[in-house]
Amino acid sequence: MREQGRGHETQTTCWDHPKMTELYQSLADLNNVRFSAYRTAMKLRRLQKALCLDLLNLSAACDALDQHNLKQNDQPMDILQIINCLTTIYDRLEQEHNNLVNVPLCVDMCLNWLLNVYDTGRTGRIRVLSFKTGVVSLCKAHLEDKYRYLFKQVASSTGFCDQRRLGLLLHDSIQIPRQLGEVASFGGSNIEPSVRSCFQFANNKPEIEAALFLDWMRLEPQSMVWLPVLHRVAAAETAKHQAKCNICKECPIIGFRYRSLKHFNYDICQSCFFSGRVAKGHKMHYPMVEYCTPLRQHREVLQSSKLDFISEDWKSCSVQHMNGVVGPLVSFMEKDFTFA
Ligand SMILES: [Zn+2]
Known part of the structure; x- marks a missing residue:
């Protein structure tokens, strides 16, 4: 059993891997970036590289999720399921980039990060949707492919999304800057105003489809702007x-x-x-x-x-x-x- 798992059994924890602690400390030097969207995006870029998620294709991530049968987005995943899926992801990355990927370290650090972001109550569980949102937001893919993928996770089988479903997606997304202490810049933890803004953009239709969601995301709403800026930071x-x-x-x-x-x-x-x-x-x-x-x-x-x-x-x-x-x-x- 990994250290992370032991900590969770006793439920006492806020245990960070020493390399993770080192990484978080290193992010402090970005605090002199005056603009929050850039500051957050630059921190995420460093995190993304440390977790080797900048090497992960969206299709490879999807393959691993399928392989572990992670289809029910509202279902919880326990530590072992998270470790198993991450191991599949990183084993494949190691095959493609063997000198860049240290599988046990990457699995530990990514697990550590996902729990910090999505398991603040330290229950030892996160939802499948949270796992997907975390991994896909930081993977290597076209920005709009990420948007489409994330929308699909919360949309109904007919491809539509109501306010509640969009709220789930925005909630899980905003946890990523929140964990870096940056949530205030993106409208705070309350995603209601962002959900409202999207549906107002859709002329208050009861449900929206993917194309409309993408149009709204292209406006870079405050709650999500860190993600397109992350892509621009990488390009720059x-x-x-x-x-x-x-x-x-x-x-x-x-x-x-x-x-x-x-x-x-x-x-x-x-x-x-x-x-x-x-x-x-x-x-x-x-x-x-x-x-x-x-x-x-x-x-x-x-x-x-x-x-x-x-x-x-x-x-x-x-x-x-x-x-x-x-x-x-x-x-x-x-x-x-x-x-x-
Ligand atoms: Zn200059």
Whole structure:
């Protein structure tokens, strides 16, 4: 029996694996990121990598769930069932990436994380839906495939979702930032306003279908914005932009690049933007465009400072008011981005 299991038998616990404690401590250095959506997403990115979930395809996750017959989403899973399913997942990952995946460590850490997120009462059980929401939110998949998958878990057999069902999904999703102490930024633990917002968006129909849910998610509702931002954080990791930061002079800019819509040829790097540094004459509330992937063929057009550079290849992911601190923030990334 694993340490985690022993702790649960005595019901005394809040036992973290030493590596998990180390990871949580390491997240503290991200607390200087001023904007909550980025801060949360960067913490989740680090967690995702530590759990090797950035290597896990959605289809492989589904295969493991099927293999363990985890179809009834409202059913509880005990520790042993969680360990068994995670072992299947990580054994397969080890076959594909043998030098990157330490199966016993990954199983322990992922179990530890899932219990911290979904078993706050330390009952030794989580629901199948919670297991799926946790693993799928952090796996490697197209963002909209995750949305479709998660919607399907709570939808009726005919593919519709009422307010109660959507509430279940949003509740389990919001537990992920909650566990990092970040829930206040995403509307708090009460998901009612978010459910209402979705159904208002659907003209108060009693039930919504997947397409409508996706349309709503594309607006990046406050309770869920950490998930698309996680995908952009991942995309930005390898981005190198042929531009110079107007503040720290970094050139090329690595990571996110922010470009002023008010000042011509004004770029800021990720670390200056996150720490809230501004150059003389430029205010934080001025609108900025976020790029998480480098501009290629569109660069010339962009640099002519026109705003009609949005073409088929680029999409506007969001217009956001991050905590009301930053002005309208438009972000661009290539279509159908998946974790590289
Ligand atoms: Zn800079």
